[in-house]
Amino acid sequence: MLIKMNACCCRRGPKDHHMPHSFTRFFRGYIAWTTAVAVGAVLLMPAGANASPASEPALGHGLSIARAYQDAEDAPPSKYIKKVNETRTTANLNLRSKPTTSSKSYGVMPEGTTVELTGKKSGTWAQIIWKGKTGWASSKYLKTATYTKNTSVRYIKAYTRMYAKPDFDRSVGLVQFRSKVELLNIQGSWSQIKSSSYYGWVPSSLLSTTQPARQYRYVQKSGPVYSHYDKSKSKTVGRIRHGEKYEYRRWDGKNRRDEILVGNKWVWTSVTNRPYVAPQYRYAQKDGTTYSSSDKSSSKKVGKIARGTRVRWAAWDSKNRRDEVLLNGRWVWTGVTNRNKPKGYTPKVVSVKPYSRFASQNAPFRKTPRSNPYDTSILTLRDGDKVTITGKAEGGWVRVKYGKHTGYVIEKNDLRKDxxxxxxxxxxxxxxxxxxxxxxxxxxxxxxxxxxxxxxxxxxxxxxxxxxxxxxxxxxxxxxxxxxxxxxxxxxxxxxxxxxxxxxxxxxxxxxxxxxxxxxxxxxxxxxxxxxxxxxxxxxxxxxxxxxxx
CATH class of the missing domain: 3.10.490.10 (Gamma-glutamyl cyclotransferase-like)
Incomplete structure (x- = not known):
């Protein structure tokens, strides 16, 4: 019964204007308190208990009730948003050693620069301090006015809980890594902040004046992504592939899952980690068929793959002996690919913005970028001669213009910058x-x-x-x-x-x-x-x- 009343009374609606705001807030807080007592004070956490969010990524049922009296709209005003009187330049203005235009200039103050007045004047000149230097500037281009000075902007350095007081007793909400918040107050090693939903206290060490850089994780092996961190509640909502890179937000230590951003949606997975994973490739050993899945009994034919085609690889199903590969922008399965390049394989050449290099040795200038076996040599690239690179291919090959000829050499072995x-x-x-x-x-x-x-x-x-x-x-x-x-x-x-x-x-x-x-x-x-x-x-x-x- 109490929970039902809390849900009704704590939600503001069209009738709220019939009740004084102070009474409304008191009543909402009272209902939240009585509810907590009724359910066995589930809101309380012993002081000094583990406050790490990694083991508990979301609030429990009881904690959600405590939010009622910590709504962002009820937050106190920030002590770091103030009205101040400041003097600023209204144009690019010289700071001079004396109150004359012929005196030495200490530098030009850009329009909008904040300066400090000393109180001394000389005709139409005012003495000011700028960057530690005291000098004179024309009063005509100085304006003193009341401005709003906002030094309250902070960013969250790690996913964390917000607490009702500057201790770990009662959680009132969550705030995500990199979130922008407003600093309201500081007390000891704690900071009171306001997010888009709640206000509360967090350890000051979790705040920064600059937004932290995004963090990323790499897919160590292909696998599923889930809707929830909890294995008992989650559903499979997609699949990510070996070597892919995703933005990361937090880690759930209990369920051993990362929260990552896939297709503009935050999901959970257990197959990502910090170490970089280089993409792997496979080659079609012969002409073959591609399928919709690895299972031979249920998969459908979806296309063809030609001998020598190089494709990005994601997974190997040893039972059905099929590779998962990326062909023409689509992930498919096939049984004709392998790590090895087929004999006579010629890699695709991609054009690049032309740049120049010098031959580092006498090198064979080949007709194509083929390695198994090497193609015919058109001529010998002479040691020290300058060439222009116009394309690149797998294996370190580059397409080179050398006088009237165009051919291929291996850049790392045969060319140098100087x-x-x-x-x-x-x-x-x-x-x-x-x-x-x-x-x-x-x-x-x-x-x-x-x-x-x-x-x-x-x-x-x-x-x-x-x-x-x-x-x-x-x-x-x-x-x-x-x-x-x-x-x-x-x-x-x-x-x-x-x-x-x-x-x-x-x-x-x-x-x-x-x-x-x-x-x-x-x-x-x-x-x-x-x-x-x-x-x-x-x-x-x-x-x-x-x-x-x-």
Whole structure:
């Protein structure tokens, strides 16, 4: 009888306006208290009892009754939402050393910056404090007003219970990991908070001013997902597959199940864990049929799979000798797949945004990315030459454009990002310029390349240009030299580029620089000290091209 009255009286409806709010709240609390007594005080938990939510993911029947007098709408006001008088800038404003526009600026305060007034004034100027510095700013661009200052926002660091008081005696609700809550009060090591449904107390150690990062779990083996953490109450509501990744919320230690997000719905499972699980694949050994399930007696034919097809794998049914695989976006079962690649298997090539690399050795340049057996070699990719990658395939194969030819090499074995004897030049060493003869003996030349994140300046002499760090790109030519000639070529260029000096020091040093195509080459560039000189005294070449410097 008491429970029935509690359910009726504690639910607010259209008639609530006939009863004073204070009496309504008192009556709801009284009914909740008498109900607890009637059912044997099931709401009480001994002080110091285990408060870990992992063993009890949901409130019991009695605990749900206790919520009546801890509704969020009845929460006290937060002590961390206040009305404050603040002075803010109404425009980007200089903080000056003296109350004049000609005095030194300590910096520009962005519009909306909060500053502290000292109380001193000089005409239309006010003395203020900003970032620990005391200075002067125009009063015209300062506004003092009353603002709402909210420092109450907190986030839950772990799934937990909320308690009626700052102790573990009585639980009034639950709050999930990463939930946004409002801080109401602090008492010792406890914080009073308000969630979307309840208000109550939690240990302060479970709160953060920033939202915790999402956590994930990986499927260790394919298996079912359930509607409930309790094995006696749950129903199977779906299936997850080996290697899949899902957002995680909490762990139920008693039933040994994780709560994960699958298809925008929180469900429970026992087949996930923290360690990363790499996806596995299978290959069709021959043309075959796919089925709706592993059971041969009840499954239906749903499609075909062709020999050599590579598919994502989820599970193996040893009784029916079928694999569960992902084919054309659908999970099916088949008996013709295996871990091994069938003889003559050629992997599918996926196009990628082009980028460049250098050959790390003399490598066979093959017609297809086939490994068993290897396909015909079109030619030999020469050690040190630059190529452009346009596609990737299983097994580390990449599709490469090499001059007029297109073929395949294994990126890890045959290519590297930096050319050990690749030199990029941007001034008088370029083709047709006054010092071009020094670049003889190269085995490959790449025209119309560009340095990334760089700028070009001209100084002192029309032919003297200087490469610096910058936000643009600069035109260059890349010369690749063989291992037999590369070392001596770099030594010769080191001597040549060291001739131009300032205060007795060379302006250029040889440095590895990035190209916009992803490769790296040696070049001669300003160092930290000479870059300051060049940017201060030189003329910026907007086109980033030596040939367009005038």
């Amino acid at each position: 050319g050990p004897y690749s030199v990029a030049v941007y001034g008088t060493l370029r083709t047709g310029q006054t010092a071009y003869n020094l670049m003889s003996g190269y085995q490959q030349k790449a025209m119309n390349q560009r340095f990334a994140s760089s700028s070009l300046y001209q100084m002192w002499n029309p032919n003297w240009t200087f490469l610096t760090n910058g936000s643009g790109t600069v035109v260059n030519e890349q010369f690749q030299y063989s291992r037999s000639k590369g070392a001596s070529m770099l030594k010769k260029l080191d001597v040549y580029e060291s001739q131009l000096k300032f205060n007795g020091k060379p302006i250029y040093t040889r440095q590895k620089v990035n190209m916009i195509d992803g490769s790296q080459s040696w070049t001669y560039k300003t160092h930290k000290e000479s870059e300051k000189l060049v940017k201060r005294s030189g003329r910026y070449i907007e086109a980033g091209d030596f040939l367009k410097r005038s």
